[in-house]
Amino acid sequence: MRKFIVKIFSFSIVPFILILVPTLLYMKRDVYADFKQYNNYSWKYSFQQLGDLSTKKLLKAPNNKYNSFIFGSSRTTGVYACYLQHKIPNAHFFHYANWNESIGGMDEKLKLLDTLGYNISNVVIYLDTDNTFENDGVCHPSDHYLLTQKSERDYMLSHYKSFFSSLNADKIKILCGMPVSGGIYPNWESDPVTNDCKHFCTDSIIAAYGDVLHDEKFIHKMDSLKANGFLYKRSATQQYRPQQISAGEERMLLNIKRIFDKHNTSYYIVIAPLYDQEKFAPADMAILRRCFGSRLYDFSGINAITNNVYNYPDRKHFQPYISKMILDSVITDKSSVHVQMTKR
């Protein structure tokens, strides 16, 4: 037995050191912000979960700092919280930025805000016809543990495992404290107060929000994307997605509505104008209308916004000025754009 234990120890020394050193470096670099709180959560590691960082940022703030919130996927990047604060008196917005946000994620986030004692006065939600209602609405597994109901230990362990299980040159650079190569991610530039992505809230940014930037270079890029089929041709007749709202997701929608009613929230539920021009199935629309009634604003499908390919920098997202147009339309609720969209 003693020989066996000695052998185990002698065999383990090398892997122990090989594991211990990277683990200590991982804790020091704290790439997922699991070990310390920060003033700035704007890092550029692509593997960080934006929604998780948003939650961490929110939890650091006192619960009277915000009374208004923006929820949705990366399509909300064009929703400027700083602009909304100008538009709605006494609103202090927090942009609950996330990628691929599900209805379950939004539901959990609203429940968290409610539990933390936030006053939820204004909410803007973007629903996507392609991925809001997927996997029975489950919250993204890498979201914050207060949302996924995981234990804190499992949550931190999943970060550790996901970091080391797909180790690459960039991650080794991170451990060594060296700058990583490659792209810049939206969470690199998030506003310290509103958590808006890809920009900081300045007067000049707000002033330029509605600018339609169709310079020659952009037009050329879009034309070549069209020519090579990346921006594919859409159907001339209105297409509908298959029915996708499950019973569980319907319960989540009702729970969201219940929270809004409890807080007497002014809310705006926007169905985003996606490039694919597909609309929710009529049965799904009926569920959404039952939940949100006249506060549901449908910009999806074939319409003036979606017909113009120059409104799309890629197949998945649309330009920020489209969001400004939408916000101007729904918050006054008198826009001709809105009337035009919902008539279809």
Add this chain to the structure above:
Amino acid sequence: MLFNSIDFAIFLPIVFGLYWLANNKLKLQNILLLVASYFFYACWDWRFMFLLIFSTLLDYFTGLKMSDTNSAGIKKFWFWLSISVNLGFLGVFKYYNFFVTSFADGLSQLGLHVNPWTIRIILPIGISFYTFHGLSYVIDIYKDRIKAEKNFIDYALFVSFFPLLVAGPIERATHLLPQIQRERHFNYAKAVDGLRQILWGLFKKIVIADNCAEYANQIFNHSATYSGSTLVLGALFFTFQIYADFSGYSDIALGTARLFGIELLRNFAYPYFSRDIAEFWRRWHISLSSWFRDYLYIPLGGSRGGTWMKVRNTFIIFIVSGFWHGAAWTFIVWGALNAVYFLPLLLTNNNRNNLETVAQGKTFPTFREFFGILLTFGLTVLAWIFFRAADIHHAISYIAGIFKPSLFSIPEVKPLTVILLVILFVLIEWRGREQPYAIADFGLQWKKPLRYALYYAIIFAIIWFGGKEQEFIYFQF
């Protein structure tokens, strides 16, 4: 608690340390193993522990009752009570929904529409395995092959020993109980061998199975959008996933048991190097195949009767084996397909041609052997498509999707690293095919630094190439 989890990495050394601290105290060692096994099971869902304990108590007491009586009628009564309750639990938890929905579907074909009353219940993990442990014990007592075990701790440990509790191997009382009752002393060579087998099992599971799973899932879940060549690749990925997953689990189970001085039944013997389907079934999930052979096939008459009897029994055993894996038509078709593969060999008396390991003592197989391996492997891959598909329609459309001109195109999914890892894995398995597991003797003659370097390389591969963590496939059965 998964074998490939941090929890298990903490649990195992603690149980191992306590167990050998109680050296020479057999009773204490067995109690410790039983408590550890129940804790291990309760980590999944403590509520189902009561089902496990109930099933254990039932078989323990019916065993005693059968042994105690001289009346054939009373013996029969206790026997059928145990069989009915055990199969009843299995039927309710695993097959009830399948039967009612299939019955309702059948009625709807006749124009009668009913709303089947289904139940929403989680399948208790390992129920198929521990039920089969109990059944074999009760049947063996009924047939007077063994005496009933009087010591409840020993019997409960036979049913619940944690390395085999949730996914086998399916043990027999004649093999495991005597080991539980015998004093066990620490054996250095066996413990080191156990660790080596655990390491190889982890490599199979984490590096091969989990990486193959990622691509198999991607291709099977979106099969309609892929070319024929990609679909072939998807089927191959699943073929290696299921083997590396299940045999990896078995290696970890056998290695773990060996750390405690217990030898479990071997479950896999390099099945993908089989030269015909009969050989494949002697090498794949051996503990289940032999269970069905001893408790179903032979009582039905085996291959002793006429041709019709042989055909009937072969279909019964393969279909029941398929159904054991899951309550779905895909598993039944998978079983039936294997029966179709097997029957020609049985009817022409060629089912016991290849009893020895292929190319024993040689580096390469003969051309005939190689062709046999290739053909058997191809047939197995085809059958796995049914096993993996969501339903029969999906399986058929998947196979139809393969046989299109795009079969000869370059696959859209080309994970070169995973393909290279699988090739390396096959080469190591081929090299070690005469050993109980592939690296049993690999590097044993090398100098210590070189041997350690080999093990470090495997650990490094587990960390570096570790795919996304997936549950063991056989847990769902």
